Amino acid sequence: MKTKIWIALLALYIVWGSTYLAIRYAVETIPPFLQAGLRFFISGSILILWRRAAGDAMPTRAQWKSVAIIGVLLLLLGNGLVAFAEQRIASGIAALIIGATPLWMVLIETLRPGGTKPTAQILAGLALGFFGIYWLVIGPSESSGGFQFDTTGIIALIAAAFFWSLGSVYSRGADIPKSALMTTGAEMFAGSLLIFLASFALGEWRTFSFTRVSTESWIGLLYLIVFGSMVGFVAYVWLLQNAPLSLVSTYAYVNPIVAVFLGNWIASEPLTPRTFTAAGIIVGAVILINWTRRMKVRTEPPQSALRGK
8 A cells, every 4th residue: 555655656746847838838839728728628528437337426506606616716717827827937947836735825824714824833934935936037037037937927826826715715614515536526627618618718718729739748748638638637636545544645836846847957947056945935835834733633535535635
């Protein structure tokens, strides 16, 4: 069993850490929201058909409403904005900023009615994490001062992390199916339809042609569907059922580092001392917050795999 756990965990590290690079290639010739819609429509449909064949019940009308809301927050405003930003920002930098999602989750949990008040250690983690983001995008650079990356892309990534966190907090009390994979498939399917609407509203379809899509973009999209949305989520759900939650949660620390190194190795994205320093600060802050929260309460595994990624 230990061997299977580590194989699944290694797959999770590599697969989810590599999705940022796959998104970068996919959006080179496929509009970002259209790419996200195609990815989640196909993945969600496969998961729903699979789980129905396995005997899982379809979501009720109320549950479809809940998964649609979660799909908007996690997929349209979360993943969709990441895809949009990666037209402007390196995949490794995007992964580092999205890796700070637990910071936003703590803030939202603190500010919501009846939310949990943060301890001194969590406040220290928040301060450290947001300083890491500042150091990455605004602080002094090796060559010149000032803002280091595309402003629109950075704002999109920060917004994506916030909405992903909001959707994760909302989903904890939402009426969703008991089956984690059915819930994940329903969220993907419902979210994809709304992403398609956003793509249409933004005019992506007017300038898009399948014949102009590069081989790299098709490979990136296929990788996201097969590995990012299928293998990754299935491995995550299996780990939640067979491994300690403290071990499973380590993917949140490893994925940004994997994304940074893959971006440098495969796509020749810059890897500077500034990136190393910011990565250490942000990941360290997330570790501090998660460790402090585990010491305070023992939480149950989420029912939807989407809440893990």
